Amino acid sequence: MTTPVLEDIDAEFPRPARDVVERLAKLPAANIGDAMDRLGVADSAIQAVWPGARLAGPAFTVWTRPGDNQGIHRALQAARPGDVIVVAGGGDESRALLGELIGERAITLGLAGFVLDGAARDAEALGEIGMPVFARAVTPAGPYKNGPSRLGTPIAFGGVPVMPGDVIVADSDGVVVIPREQAAAVADAAEAVFADETNRRAAIIADRSK
Ligand SMILES: O=C([O-])CC(=O)C(=O)O
Numbered sequence: 001m002t003t004p005v006l007e008d009i010d011a012e013f014p015r016p017a018r019d020v021v022e023r024l025a026k027l028p029a030a031n032i033g034d035a036m037d038r039l040g041v042a043d044s045a046i047q048a049v050w051p052g053a054r055l056a057g058p059a060f061t062v063w064t065r066p067g068d069n070q071g072i073h074r075a076l077q078a079a080r081p082g083d084v085i086v087v088a089g090g091g092d093e094s095r096a097l098l099g100e101l102i103g104e105r106a107i108t109l110g111l112a113g114f115v116l117d118g119a120a121r122d123a124e125a126l127g128e129i130g131m132p133v134f135a136r137a138v139t140p141a142g143p144y145k146n147g148p149s150r151l152g153t154p155i156a157f158g159g160v161p162v163m164p165g166d167v168i169v170a171d172s173d174g175v176v177v178i179p180r181e182q183a184a185a186v187a188d189a190a191e192a193v194f195a196d197e198t199n200r201r202a203a204i205i206a207d208r209s210k
């Protein structure tokens, strides 16, 4: 399989409408999962590496050899502001694929954040700079940088298929993947779930004081 050249990925990257991403960004991942028949939820072992991290944006997909971050360095040259870099890293927990240096570069580029089917490091510093990162583990062990890697291809992420341009939403419950073609319909359905749960919660609280 050949690797598409970076310029082609940037030109052809099928990103979703920005307003749909903004609507999904306001919703809990749990409500979005419920709105997709409770599917599209990545492995629950993939969690925020600092408390309160959340992100939403179009997926810029990376496949990498486990424990190797060449693909992330390449992605930093091709991703656009607002993108979420989604890394299929084989579930490796032994080597951190990124830390605060890559986090700082992502801030410069205006990226929304990273979700890793692999590990991260420098978790405290990532929290201090406010760069959202979701990972399977944290470890001080650093990555190799030799590849191979692939950008902009379909990947499996935490057991969920991800195409470039699918919408990623992640919060303190974990990571959900919304297929790009369904994003507007899922936003409608998830807003309805959120409204219903808000009303039911208010009713539970009202009952308490009776
Ligand atoms: O050294 C690396 O490639 C990963 C790392 O810790 C950083 O990005 O800060």
Ligand SMILES: [Mg+2]
Binding pocket: 098, 099, 100, 101, 121, 122
């Ligand atoms: Mg570091």
